[in-house]
Amino acid sequence: MAPDALPRLQAVLAELRRVPDILGATIARRDGILIAHALSRSLDPKKIAAMAAAIVGTSEMAAIEMGLGEFNQSIVDTHVGKMMATGAGDEAILVTMVRNEANMGLVLLSVERAVESIAEILRVAEQAAEVTT
Amino acid sequence: MMAGPRVTPPRAKTGIPVLDERLQGGFPRPSTLLLFSDKPTEKRLFGENFAIQGARSGEVSLYVDFFRAPQLARGELKRFGNVPTDKLVFVDAISAQLLLRSEEPYRIEDMNSLDDIRSSILTAIEAVRPARIVVDSMEFLIDRFPKEEVLKVWRELIDAAKAAGSVICFLFINWTLVERDLQTIRAMSDFVVEFQSSLRGGIVRNSMRISQMETDGVRTNWIPYAFKDLVGVTVYFPRILVTGPFNAGKSTVVRALSERAISIDRMGTTVAFDYGSVNVTGIEAEIFGTPGQERFEFIFKIFAREVSGVLLVVDATRPEDLDRGKQMLDLVGPKIPYVVLANKSDLPGALAPHEIARRMDLPDDVPVVPTVATEDKGVRDALLVLAEMIIGVR
Numbered sequence: 001m002a003p004d005a006l007p008r009l010q011a012v013l014a015e016l017r018r019v020p021d022i023l024g025a026t027i028a029r030r031d032g033i034l035i036a037h038a039l040s041r042s043l044d045p046k047k048i049a050a051m052a053a054a055i056v057g058t059s060e061m062a063a064i065e066m067g068l069g070e071f072n073q074s075i076v077d078t079h080v081g082k083m084m085a086t087g088a089g090d091e092a093i094l095v096t097m098v099r100n101e102a103n104m105g106l107v108l109l110s111v112e113r114a115v116e117s118i119a120e121i122l123r124v125a126e127q128a129a130e131v132t133t
Numbered sequence: 134m135m136a137g138p139r140v141t142p143p144r145a146k147t148g149i150p151v152l153d154e155r156l157q158g159g160f161p162r163p164s165t166l167l168l169f170s171d172k173p174t175e176k177r178l179f180g181e182n183f184a185i186q187g188a189r190s191g192e193v194s195l196y197v198d199f200f201r202a203p204q205l206a207r208g209e210l211k212r213f214g215n216v217p218t219d220k221l222v223f224v225d226a227i228s229a230q231l232l233l234r235s236e237e238p239y240r241i242e243d244m245n246s247l248d249d250i251r252s253s254i255l256t257a258i259e260a261v262r263p264a265r266i267v268v269d270s271m272e273f274l275i276d277r278f279p280k281e282e283v284l285k286v287w288r289e290l291i292d293a294a295k296a297a298g299s300v301i302c303f304l305f306i307n308w309t310l311v312e313r314d315l316q317t318i319r320a321m322s323d324f325v326v327e328f329q330s331s332l333r334g335g336i337v338r339n340s341m342r343i344s345q346m347e348t349d350g351v352r353t354n355w356i357p358y359a360f361k362d363l364v365g366v367t368v369y370f371p372r373i374l375v376t377g378p379f380n381a382g383k384s385t386v387v388r389a390l391s392e393r394a395i396s397i398d399r400m401g402t403t404v405a406f407d408y409g410s411v412n413v414t415g416i417e418a419e420i421f422g423t424p425g426q427e428r429f430e431f432i433f434k435i436f437a438r439e440v441s442g443v444l445l446v447v448d449a450t451r452p453e454d455l456d457r458g459k460q461m462l463d464l465v466g467p468k469i470p471y472v473v474l475a476n477k478s479d480l481p482g483a484l485a486p487h488e489i490a491r492r493m494d495l496p497d498d499v500p501v502v503p504t505v506a507t508e509d510k511g512v513r514d515a516l517l518v519l520a521e522m523i524i525g526v527r
Contacts, residue, residue, distance in 0.1 A: 005335065029334045031438040032408075032421070033371060046419065047395055047408060054397070054405045057435035091334035122335045129332040 005125035006036060012117045013038035019110045021102030023081065026095040027088065027118060028052050035092060052085045052095045059085075073111075086111055089119030141192060141264045145300040148186035149358075150415040151368055152343070155351055155526050160324060162264070163295045166302040167322040173306060174328040175339050175360070180267045180304050182366040185213050188220035192264035195222050195299075197254055199244075199273040202227035203237050214363035224257050226250070247278045251286045255293050262297045266290075270304035280314065291321060322346055329355070333439065338371065354525030357441065359417065370418040370441035370523065373516070375407070376433070376461050377446035378454040379425035382476040383407065385506035386446050387422040390516060396422075405432055413513065416520050423461075433464060442519045443471035447493075449483035449503070455493050470522040471499065474515050478503035 013025045017038050024039040032053030037045035060071040076083040081099045084107075088094045094115050098107050144159035153159050160166060168176045184194035198206050203223035210216055228235035229242045239257035243249040258266065268290065274283045287303070294301035303322075307315060319325055327342045340355040359369035375383050384407045388394045391409025398407075407422030418441070423433045443465055447458045462471060475489050484492070486501035495501070500518050504511035 009335070027335070029336060030435070031334075032406075032436055033334075033336055033419075033439070035335045044393075046410065050406065050408045050421070051395075051397075053435055054432060057432060058405070061431045125335065126332065 005121055008121045009036040009118060010038070012114050012121070016096065016110055016114050019102075019107060021081075021099040022107060022110070023097040023099060025097070025114075026052065028093045028095060029091055030056065030093055048095060052093050056085050056087065056093050084111060086115050088115035089122055092118055092122055094118060141298070142190075145183075145192070145265055146186060146190065147183060148189075148365060148415075149368055151520060151524060152353075152356075152415075155343075155353060155524065160300050162300055163298050164300050164323040165291050165294065165321065166300065167318060167325045168302055168304045168328065169307070169325055170328040171307050172330075174330045176304055176326075176328040176341075177269060178339075178360055178366055179326065179328070179341065179358075180269055180302055181210060181213070183300075183302055184221060184265055184267045185210065185216050185365060187265040188217050191220065193220050193222060193261055194265040194267065195224065195257055195261050195263035197224040197226070197257075197266070197268045199226045199269060202231070202233075203235075212360075212362055213365050222257070222261050222263065224254055247274070247282055247286060250274070251289060254290060258290075258293045258297055258299070263299050266294055266299050266301040268301065268303045270306070272304075272306045272308060275305075275309065280310070284314075284317065287318070288321065319346060324351075336371075351526060354523065356524050361417065367412075368416045368520070368524070370416070370520070372436070372438075372440050373411075373418045373420050373442050373444060373519070374437065374440050374465060375420060375422040375444045375446060376465070377425060377474075378448065378451075378457040378461070381425060381446040381448045381451075381454070381458075382504075382506045383422045383425060383446045386444060386474065386476070386504070386512055387420050389506050389509045389512045390420055394420075402426065403429075405429075406436060411516065413516070416517075418516070418520075425457075425461075430464070433461075437465050440465055440469050442523045443469055444474055444515060444519060445471050446474045446476050446504075446506075447489065449475040449478045449489065450480050452484060452492060455489065459493055470519060472515050472519045472522070473499060473501040474504045474506075474512070475501050476504045476506050478511070479505045479508075 009027055016025045026037040026045055026048050027035040028049035029035055030053055032050040034046050034049040039045050055074050059074040063071050073084055073086040084096045086094045096111050143162055146153050146159040170176055184196050187194040203225050223237055225235050225237035225240035230244055241250050241253040323346055325344050329340055331338050340357045342355050343353045345351040357369050358366055361367050375386050377383050384396050384403050387407040387409045390411050394409030396407045397405035403424040409420045411418045411420055421436045445458055475486050486503055490501050502511050502515040506512055
C-alpha cells in the first residue's frame with residue numbers, strides 16, 4: 001500500500017467518530033479481512049470485519065434475488081442503536097455503529113462522505129502499487 | 134542470574150518455530166545471509182527480529198545501522214517488547230555526521246570514507262565477537278562507493294564474521310546492479326532470504342522465501358509473515374478455510390483450533406460462517422469455516438478469496454458425502470494446498486484414511502488425518518501438516 005494510505009483511512013475514521021453518537025467505525029474488505037478500525041478496546045475488529053462481510057454478501061444476494069438492483073447499505077437495527085454496513089468502492093465496506101439518539105440525517109451524510117473518501121484512497125493506493133510492480 | 138561465559142549454541146534460531154524446524158534448529162554458525170529484495174519491503178523487520186531473538190537467548194548481536202542513530206533504533210525496537218540492552222550492540226554511523234557526541238563504544242567517524250566504515254565495523258566484530266551481526270544495509274554503500282570496492286569490503290566482513298563464529302545478515306535492496314553482480318553476491322552467501330510485498334484491496338501482505346545456496350539445500354515456498362507487537366515476526370496465514378459437506382463437524386474443528394471462536398448457526402447448522410484465530414508454535418492464522426449446505430454456497434464465495442490453505446472436513450462414517458467434499462474443493466480453486474480431516478474417526482464404521490483417499494481419488498501427496506473434533510483429537514496435527522505444506526521445504 002502507498003505508505004500514506006493507512007493513515008489517510010485512519011483519518012477518515014477519526015473524522016467519522018467526531019460526529020455525535022457515532023460509537024465506532026471499521027473498514028473491512030468485502031471478503032471479511034480487516035483494513036482499519038476505530039473501535040473501543042472491548043470489541044474485536046477482526047470478528048466485526050468478518051461479520052460485516054457476511055452481512056453485506058448476504059444482503060447483496062438478497063437484493064439481487066428480489067430484483068432490487070445494486071447494493072448500497074445494510075442496517076441492523078437494535079434497541080441500543082444501529083449498525084450500518086455500507087459499500088465503499090468495489091473492494092471495501094464501511095461499518096458504522098451509532099446510538100439510537102443519533103441524528104440519522106447527519107450520520108448518513110457523514111457516512112456517505114466517508115465511503116467516497118475511502119473508495120478514492122484505496123483506488124489511488126492500488127494504482128500506485130501497480131505502477132511500482 | 135549467573136554471569137559468566139556461556140556456550141553459544143551451534144545454530145542461530147530465528148525465533149519462528151516452524152522455520153527453525155525447517156532449518157534443523159536455525160541458521161548454522163558461522164554463515165552468511167543475504168536479505169534481499171528488488172524494491173522496498175519490510176525485510177528490516179526480519180533483520181531486527183533476528184538480532185533481538187539472539188539477544189533474548191543470551192547471545193550478543195551487533196547491529197550496524199547506516200540509517201538510524203542508536204538511540205532512535207533502540208526506541209523503535211521497543212515494539213518487540215523487552216530487549217536485554219547489554220546484548221544488543223550498535224555501530225553508530227549517524228552521530229558523527231550530525232556532529233553529536235556519541236556514547237556508543239563503536240562508531241564510524243567518517244561516513245565518506247569506505248575505509249573508515251570498513252575498519253570501524255571490523256574493529257567492532259573483533260572486539261565484541263558477536264553471535265549475530267546485522268548490516269543495515271548494503272545498498273547504502275553500493276549507492277555511494279565504487280561497486281568493486283564495496284564487494285571487497287563485503288567479503289572482508291564475511292571473513293571477519295566467520296573468524297568470530299557469527300551469523301552475519303546483509304540487508305540489500307538492488308537498485309542498480311546487473312544480474313551478473315547479483316550472482317556474485319548470492320554466491321558469497323550461504324542463505325538468501327527474499328522478500329516481497331503485495332497489495333490487494335487495501336491490505337499489504339508480506340512474504341519471504343529462504344533458499345540455501347548449497348546444492349540440495351533448504352528451499353521454502355513463499356511464506357507469509359506478519360509482525361506481532363511485543364513478540365516479533367510470526368508466520369501468518371490470513372485465511373485458512375475449513376470446509377466440507379453438511380454435518381461433517383466443520384464448526385467443531387474451528388472451535389477446537391481457536392482460542393475464541395464465533396459461530397453463526399441456527400438449529401445446529403452453520404448458516405453464515407465460523408471464525409476463529411489461532412496461535413500455535415509461531416504460526417498465526419485466521420480460520421474461516423464455511424457452511425456445508427449447497428443453499429449457502431454464496432457465503433462460501435465471499436470467503437473463498439486469498440486462501441492460504443484448506444482443511445477439508447469429511448465425515449468418515451458417510452462415504453456417500455465424499456463426492457460433495459471433492460466438489461467443495463473445486464469451489465476454492467486449483468493449486469491451493471489442502472489436508473483432508475477424516476472426522477468422527479472414533480465412530481463404528483468409520484473409513485480408514487487410506488480408504489477415504491482411495492474413494493476420493495486424492496493425489497498421493499494429499500494427507501488424510503483421522504480426527505475426533507469433539508475431543509480435540511488430531512485437529513491441531515492437521516493444521517500443522519497444512520502449515521508445513523504451505524511453507525514447503527526441499
